[in-house]
Amino acid sequence: MIFANGDCYITYQQEELISDSEKTRIEAGFEKETHTYLTELQTTEHTLTFLYSPVKVMEAHNTIEPCDLVIDEVRAFLARIEVTA
Amino acid sequence: MSLIVQDSGLLTILQTLDPQPSDKGNEYNGACDRLAHQLANQLVGNDTSAPTVEMTLQPSVIKFTEPTIIAFSGAGFKAKSGDRDIFLNRIYLFDRGDELEFIPQPKGNRIYLAVAGGLEAEGSNILKSGDEIIMCRNYTAHHDELFNMLKRRSQVSWGVDTYALVEVYLSDTYHIVRRPDIPDEIYEQLESAEYTVRNEKNRVALYVDGPEIALENVGIEHAGVKGGVHIADNQPVLALNDFNKVTTAPQVGTIPSYHLHKLSQKSTGSKIQFKAIDAADAHANLYAHHLWVKSLFKAIDYKLSKELVKEKM
Numbered sequence: 001m002i003f004a005n006g007d008c009y010i011t012y013q014q015e016e017l018i019s020d021s022e023k024t025r026i027e028a029g030f031e032k033e034t035h036t037y038l039t040e041l042q043t044t045e046h047t048l049t050f051l052y053s054p055v056k057v058m059e060a061h062n063t064i065e066p067c068d069l070v071i072d073e074v075r076a077f078l079a080r081i082e083v084t085a
Numbered sequence: 086m087s088l089i090v091q092d093s094g095l096l097t098i099l100q101t102l103d104p105q106p107s108d109k110g111n112e113y114n115g116a117c118d119r120l121a122h123q124l125a126n127q128l129v130g131n132d133t134s135a136p137t138v139e140m141t142l143q144p145s146v147i148k149f150t151e152p153t154i155i156a157f158s159g160a161g162f163k164a165k166s167g168d169r170d171i172f173l174n175r176i177y178l179f180d181r182g183d184e185l186e187f188i189p190q191p192k193g194n195r196i197y198l199a200v201a202g203g204l205e206a207e208g209s210n211i212l213k214s215g216d217e218i219i220m221c222r223n224y225t226a227h228h229d230e231l232f233n234m235l236k237r238r239s240q241v242s243w244g245v246d247t248y249a250l251v252e253v254y255l256s257d258t259y260h261i262v263r264r265p266d267i268p269d270e271i272y273e274q275l276e277s278a279e280y281t282v283r284n285e286k287n288r289v290a291l292y293v294d295g296p297e298i299a300l301e302n303v304g305i306e307h308a309g310v311k312g313g314v315h316i317a318d319n320q321p322v323l324a325l326n327d328f329n330k331v332t333t334a335p336q337v338g339t340i341p342s343y344h345l346h347k348l349s350q351k352s353t354g355s356k357i358q359f360k361a362i363d364a365a366d367a368h369a370n371l372y373a374h375h376l377w378v379k380s381l382f383k384a385i386d387y388k389l390s391k392e393l394v395k396e397k398m
Binding site: 001003004005006007008009011013015042043044045046047049054055058064065066067 | 262264265266305306307308309310311312313330331336338339340341342343364365367368369371372375
């Protein structure tokens with residue numbers, strides 16, 4: 001599942017373990033790419049947590065609901081690195 | 086010479102606004118009270134992200150070695166310099182040899198000291214008694230004007246009034262953004278009671294006591310995020326800036342960034358009440374808070390520029 005974890009984070013969470021090698025691959029993929037809104041990634045055995053600046057998204061898109069835009073970016077990133085969300 | 090830490094208090098640390106890597110091995114995990122950090126910088130004409138001195142619970146005593154413009158913000162601490170009373174959220178000029186001593190008050194936990202022209206650590210950013218803090222002296226034309234004005238009277242006649250900040254700091258109610266995997270009953274339990282701060286592990290977490298929360302630990306490893314509310318030993322634990330990167334304590338939600346200023350000012354014995362909200366509501370509140378901060382900073386700029394113009398006439 002993907003959800004807003006507070007006002008500055010989007011978290012992808014799964015029940016199955018994310019192996020160390022998989023985490024390394026995902027982190028390397030995140031580092032290599034440039035992102036529109038995502039600024040940081042924290043990985044654990046079950047989660048990928050993305051940091052973003054909500055106010056920047058709000059002002060860029062003239063909206064007070066930045067979540068969907070950022071979740072779309074997270075989904076697109078997960079698809080590129082072949083993580084099934 | 087720069088600023089000398091005469092007495093380092095409980096925890097005095099040079100801190101950046103946002104987390105930053107350090108080639109000296111220092112931990113810059115960001116100011117706990119971002120508003121106070123930015124406000125102190127705004128008052129002295131710095132970039133709001135310039136490093137400040139973050140002092141927790143029992144603040145330090147600072148000695149000045151040259152003319153220095155300062156402001157401090159955050160908890161309702163008072164300060165003294167000789168016979169002179171020094172107040173929160175005001176701009177002061179100190180001279181060589183002056184000492185600034187803070188007097189803790191029952192409310193609040195942290196203050197942030199900003200120095201015009203910026204600061205940097207000589208070695209470790211955790212400051213001990215006898216340490217020096219280097220003044221960067223990156224003075225702008227605005228700083229020069231401030232120096233000229235303050236040479237004549239050593240302080241400005243106004244400051245940001247406590248009442249102006251009441252909206253941010255006064256309430257004991259803390260929003261908690263719901264997670265989709267947590268049952269509604271848990272939020273009902275959290276909302277129905279008042280929690281008392283038992284203690285703070287410095288910059289890591291706030292431990293609170295109240296009615297027990299029975300939440301099954303399903304073994305998910307969570308990322309430690311600022312404001313995360315976890316359940317450990319059936320009690321909420323609230324994550325601060327230096328919280329573990331990873332935790333297996335179940336996470337029930339996250340306190341939004343606009344409530345983290347006042348969270349970091351909570352001291353032992355103070356009260357906390359939770360109110361569960363959705364992310365959409367948190368974002369609406371965040372934007373309102375953002376606009377309020379912008380207007381506050383504009384008001385400071387306006388007051389200062391008016392005063393500087395008056396000085397020139």
